[in-house]
Structure formats: structure tokens, C-alpha cells
Amino acid sequence: MSEQDTFNNDLCAFLARATTPFHVVSALAEELAAAGFIALAEDEAWSLQPGGRYYVVRNGSSIVAFGIGEQAGPEEGVRLVGAHTDSPCLMAKPSPERQRQGYLQVGVQVYGGALLNPWFDRDLSLAGRVSFRDAQGQLRSALIDFRDPIAVIPSLAIHLDREANNSRTINAQTDIPPILCQLTEGEKVEFRALLRERLLQEHPDCGAQEVLDFELCFYDTQPAAVVGLRGDFIASARLDNLLSCYVGLCALKQWDGVSSVLLVCNDHEEVGSLSASGAQGPFLASVLERMAGDRAAYARLTDRSMLISADNAHGIHPNYADRHDENHGPLLNRGPVIKINASQRYASNSETAGLFRMLAAEVEVPVQSFVVRSDMACGSTIGPITAGAVGVRTLDIGVSTFAMHSIRELAGAADAANLVRVLARFYNFPGALGAR
Incomplete structure (x- = not known):
């Protein structure tokens, strides 16, 4: 090498x-x-x-x-x-839960001048900093990273948007909230509860009692790679x-x-x-x-x-x-x-x-x-x-x-x-x- x-x-x-x-x-x-x-x-x-x-x-x-x-x-x-x-990325909003048509979605803000079209149909994960109250009542912070692909933003099929290849625009409020999972009838999911569970997985001794706030970014799980017929490029x-x-x-x-x-x-x-x-x-x-x-x-x-x-x-x-x-x-x-x-x-x-x-x-x-x-x-x-x-x-x-x-x-x-x-x-x- x-x-x-x-x-x-x-x-x-x-x-x-x-x-x-x-x-x-x-x-x-x-x-x-x-x-x-x-x-x-x-x-x-x-x-x-x-x-x-x-x-x-x-x-x-x-x-x-x-x-x-x-x-x-x-x-x-x-x-x-x-x-x-x-x-540039998509960041979770403070109260991000969106339950639509039986799916759990996360409301996001666009951070920086992101090129939004490539975010569709990617295997996304979530990472960042979480602030929480521990067992002693103290404010603490820790980093989390789900690593696994836990979300996706599916494209609308060409059959339902015949002009997609000519003039598709993206509404950052309505078009890009990622889907996390499909819910059973009557199921409710609290985003902060998911984060507390993840905190305890990554930091078993943190004693997290309540998630207070967070700064979390979605990202593409496809790893960086050397690509090209002759290995000329790095894609990431x-x-x-x-x-x-x-x-x-x-x-x-x-x-x-x-x-x-x-x-x-x-x-x-x-x-x-x-x-x-x-x-x-x-x-x-x-x-x-x-x-x-x-x-x-x-x-x-x-x-x-x-x-x-x-x-x-x-x-x-x-x-x-x-x-x-x-x-x-x-x-x-x-x-x-x-x-x-x-x-x-x-x-x-x-x-x-x-x-x-x-x-x-x-x-x-x-x-x-x-x-x-x-x-x-x-x-x-x-x-x-x-x-x-x-x-x-x-x-x-x-x-x-x-x-x-x-x-x-x-x-x-x-x-x-x-x-x-x-x-x-x-x-x-x-x-x-x-x-x-």
C-alpha cells in the first residue's frame, strides 16, 4: 500500500x-x-x-x-x-415528533446552505450532543451517535410528480422530515425518551434521568470511499x-x-x-x-x-x-x-x-x-x-x-x-x- x-x-x-x-x-x-x-x-x-x-x-x-x-x-x-x-445538514427541531399516516417523522431545520435534493433516498443516522439531568440532579452533556441507518426521506414517485425532472423544488418545512418508523395503532413515541435510551446504551454510567435538550444532526451512513476506475477520487x-x-x-x-x-x-x-x-x-x-x-x-x-x-x-x-x-x-x-x-x-x-x-x-x-x-x-x-x-x-x-x-x-x-x-x-x- x-x-x-x-x-x-x-x-x-x-x-x-x-x-x-x-x-x-x-x-x-x-x-x-x-x-x-x-x-x-x-x-x-x-x-x-x-x-x-x-x-x-x-x-x-x-x-x-x-x-x-x-x-x-x-x-x-x-x-x-x-x-x-x-x-450543511438537517438538524432535529426541539419538539420534532411528527406522526402522520401511521409513520413517525422528525421535524428538521436546514443548517447552512445545504444542497437538499441529494438527501432523498439515503440511509440516514442521527448524532450530536444531548444535555440531561442525572441521578444527582446535575446538568450533564454527552455525545451520542446511533450509527445505524434509522431514518430515510423517500422521494415522491415520478408517477405522482411528472415534472420532477424538470422543475422539482423542495419545501424545507413539508418535504424533508425523515421517517423513523411505522407506528402501531394508537402508539405514541416521545423523541426525548428515545434519546435517553440511546444515552444509557452509549454511556451506561451516565445516570440520565431526563433529556433536557439536544443538538442533533442527521447524516448519511454510506462510508467514505476511494472511487473511480483508477481510484482517482474520494467520495464522502x-x-x-x-x-x-x-x-x-x-x-x-x-x-x-x-x-x-x-x-x-x-x-x-x-x-x-x-x-x-x-x-x-x-x-x-x-x-x-x-x-x-x-x-x-x-x-x-x-x-x-x-x-x-x-x-x-x-x-x-x-x-x-x-x-x-x-x-x-x-x-x-x-x-x-x-x-x-x-x-x-x-x-x-x-x-x-x-x-x-x-x-x-x-x-x-x-x-x-x-x-x-x-x-x-x-x-x-x-x-x-x-x-x-x-x-x-x-x-x-x-x-x-x-x-x-x-x-x-x-x-x-x-x-x-x-x-x-x-x-x-x-x-x-x-x-x-x-x-x-
Whole structure:
């Protein structure tokens, strides 16, 4: 098995574990702890040492991992990589029970800019965080994941919607509540009772007495896989943006200990990032300030630092090539993509892009560029948000992807491993990152 095959197998295993932002952070924390990173708590004093490896979690759904340079401490600048832990999905409503025509359904909200059509006729499961009262009357929370396919959203047959292939639209209130089971006559099912039963199965000692609330996401149970006649592609749910989270983790684990480095994986990017744990919140700035030691040192730190925001890019689709600028259509398996937008929807500039091209050339990885068509709106990332909130120089890059925001996305089998090589070089690049 080649090095790329081994990497992709590990990536697929990570994607299988990381079914919600809470499970993403749990998996990342487990990997970091195994690599010698020490868990910190925000409500405690920190004693950071040169050469030390640390991580801190906020809300269970965002994480910052960092290393203090032995030869170049935080004041000399920090090499930052950013990604996000959330993906578009369907989330259960607080009072979700719907009993229609003898079926139990779950009412859902659409989280983020989900492509809804692919959610039909998939084997769905449910996972997330549940808050409950234990036997001692204390409020506690725990993660659950049903893992098995427990729900489905059946399509309406073509015979009952003859225009389905021409003009089908989806009503998010009425068309997409998943079906969980068929009920017997007179049967009533309480959703919270189902969750309590699941809590006790996964956490037998939790003592759950009453489920108080929850944040639960439906997801596709079809596992990630390497696909294509020649194994050219990776197909999976949540490639946007868990691929970047995993790539950042793998690069961070190759840190040589010389310069200070950091990986931030924020929640809530798909809904604007404005939250205590999102990129528009204070989490990253708080960690950087504590790394610096005081406010003046923090100002010097941010001026000497650089962030690479890693978030998937739109690969040029062979069936829809006209949706791209003719000179900026990234191909899968042709290297990471620098994302550029004159209106600052991406935060890249000539200096940060030039450094990335130089680093990529040093490790023999090709680089592509993406610019949205001038007559189309452009998406955005945590890059401009972080640059505006923290004041750090920023580059937006990503791996070329098809079907972004679908329940199953497609990326090149070579691209993730190649991006690890570039980001590892960024973390371990000797000397300053260039003049401000």
C-alpha cells in the first residue's frame, strides 16, 4: 500500500468518526492527546513552556491546538492554519415528533446552505450532543451517535410528480422530515425518551434521568470511499470542511518544535461564524493573547504571524464548465487552490499567495488558482473573518471539490496528502514569513 493509500484510508476512518462538529472535535482531541498535546481549560491559568504542545476546546465543537517554539516564541510570530468543523445538514427541531399516516417523522431545520435534493433516498443516522439531568440532579452533556441507518426521506414517485425532472423544488418545512418508523395503532413515541435510551446504551454510567435538550444532526451512513476506475477520487459526506481539519492535524503532528504554530478548527462557518465558538467570535484571539503574555506582545505577535485558511474550492465540473472563469477552473488531483477575490470574500493577497507558491515548489506540489466569474456572487470562508477580527495576514486555499454542500462530495485522491506536505512545510519553514 502506497503512502497516499495509507493516508486516504486514515482520512476515511476519521470522516466515519466525525459525524457532527462535536464528534469532529472529540476525534481531533483524541489524536492530539495521542501525539503528546496537553489539554488546557480556558477557566484555568496556563503555564506555557517552550517546546510545549497544547490544545483547548470551546463548546465541544471548536478546538485550537498549538505549539510554543523552542527557538522562536510566539512574539516572533505564529504560523496558523484554520478550518471549520461544521457542514450543511438537517438538524432535529426541539419538539420534532411528527406522526402522520401511521409513520413517525422528525421535524428538521436546514443548517447552512445545504444542497437538499441529494438527501432523498439515503440511509440516514442521527448524532450530536444531548444535555440531561442525572441521578444527582446535575446538568450533564454527552455525545451520542446511533450509527445505524434509522431514518430515510423517500422521494415522491415520478408517477405522482411528472415534472420532477424538470422543475422539482423542495419545501424545507413539508418535504424533508425523515421517517423513523411505522407506528402501531394508537402508539405514541416521545423523541426525548428515545434519546435517553440511546444515552444509557452509549454511556451506561451516565445516570440520565431526563433529556433536557439536544443538538442533533442527521447524516448519511454510506462510508467514505476511494472511487473511480483508477481510484482517482474520494467520495464522502462532510469533505467540506473535515478534509481540511484532518489535513491541518496531520501537518501539525509533523511540527519540528522550532517556531510557534497553531491549528484552529471553528464551528458555525456555514452559518456566518458569529458565535462564541465561531471565527467571528473571540476564541482564537483569546488563545493568541494568552500565548503572547500581554496586550503589547499580542500586537507584535499578530503583526509577525500568518494564517492559511483551508476550505475546499470549487473544481471545474466537466458538465458545467461555463460556471467557471475560463482561466481559473481548478482540476481535481492537480494541487491545492489559491482562492482570490478582489472584494475580499477571500483574504489572499500577493504576498501570502507568493509565500504559498514558494512553499509548494519546495515540496514539489503544483498550485492552482480560483477566481469566481465576474458575473457571479462569491462565497467566503473564515479567512476574511479571522483577518478582520485578529489582524493577521491571511491566505485562502483549498482542495478542489465537486458537489460542495451535497450530502456526498467528491475530491481528488492525491490532493489532501499533497496539501499536508505544503502545510507541514509552512509550519516548519525556517526564519521569518516575510515583511509585512
